[in-house]
Every structure is written in C-alpha cells, then in structure tokens.
Amino acid sequence: xxxxxxxxxxxxxxxxxxxxxxxxxxxxxxxxxxxxxxxxxxxxxxxxxxxxxxxxxxxxxxxxxxxxxxxxxxxxxxxxxx
Numbered sequence: 148x149x150x151x152x153x154x155x156x157x158x159x160x161x162x163x164x165x166x167x168x169x170x171x172x173x174x175x176x177x178x179x180x181x182x183x184x185x186x187x188x189x190x191x192x193x194x195x196x197x198x199x200x201x202x203x204x205x206x207x208x209x210x211x212x213x214x215x216x217x218x219x220x221x222x223x224x225x226x227x228x229x
Contacts, residue, residue, distance in 0.1 A: 151201055152184060155229035160221030167196065172223035175214055184223065185211065 151172070152158070160174050167173065171187045175198065185198035188208050195213040200206050 151186075152226060153229070157227040157229070158184065158223045159225040159227075161224045162221045164222040167219070167222060172226075173198070174220045174223065175218050176220055177211065177214070177218065180206065180211070182220070183211075 167187050169187050169190065172184060173187060174182060174184050177183055185200060187196055188199035189197040195215055197208045197213055198211050199208045
C-alpha cells in the first residue's frame with residue numbers, strides 16, 4: 148500500500164475545526180521533531196492526542212508521545228500530489 152502523503156506533496160490545513168477524530172491528519176509543532184504531519188491514532192478522555200505515521204519507517208506513537216490541542220497547528224483538509 149502506498150503512503151497517503153509522500154515527500155514533495157502539498158497539503159492545505161485549517162485552523163478552524165471543531166473536533167478531531169481518529170484517522171484525521173494534523174500538523175503538529177512537536178518539541179523534538181518540530182513541524183510534522185501525522186494521523187490521529189488515539190484520543191484520550193482529557194483531549195490529548197496520540198499520533199502515528201503511515202508505515203514502518205515512520206515515527207512510532209510512543210516516540211511522539213501524547214500531545215495537547217495547543218500543539219496542533221491545523222487539520223489537513225486537502226492533499227495535492229506532486
């Protein structure tokens with residue numbers, strides 16, 4: 148299976164979203180990895196998000212850790228292939 152996003156692809160994000168659900172793509176300002184695009188993997192009861200990548204070479208959810216909404220810069224609303 149091909150990854151949903153590849154190097155060189157363009158994305159459009161929205162900062163105006165009401166809620167996120169598992170499977171949504173988001174742009175996150177991570178304290179170690181800086182700006183990254185990942186998929187929402189789990190949502191905790193206190194509105195923290197665990198993110199995952201698309202394949203085996205991507206960062207694992209355990210490496211990224213739980214993130215809060217303030218770290219999420221936007222929800223991906225459109226993907227444009229290069």
